[in-house]
Amino acid sequence: MTKTRPTAELEEAQAKHQSRLDERVAAAVAPPLLGYSIQEFCTAVGISLSFFYELKQAGLAPRAMKLGTRRIISVEEAQKWCRERTEASGKVVREAPQP
DSSP states (O other): OOOOOOHHHHHHHHHHHHHHHHHHHHHTSOOOOOEEEHHHHHHHHTOOHHHHHHHHHTTOSOOOEEETTEEEEEHHHHHHHHHHHHHHHHHHHHHSOOO
């Protein structure tokens, strides 16, 4: 015959286990995103890679920093680019002739 713990002790043991598990999960969370690869940026803003290079050719792509052989677009630069594109598209709409 096996002994069973009283319910209160069992609940306390389960709570301690859950607490330790929660601490481990919190420690395993990924670090914050600081930059995008060109492909990640394109995916994030919903444009194709070829359209990104068209924008770059026209001088309208976000600035990228060179890290070794990679090009990285910082989160701040991506946000700035999105704001600028939004403002530019708003100006085009406002500048359109009224019927």
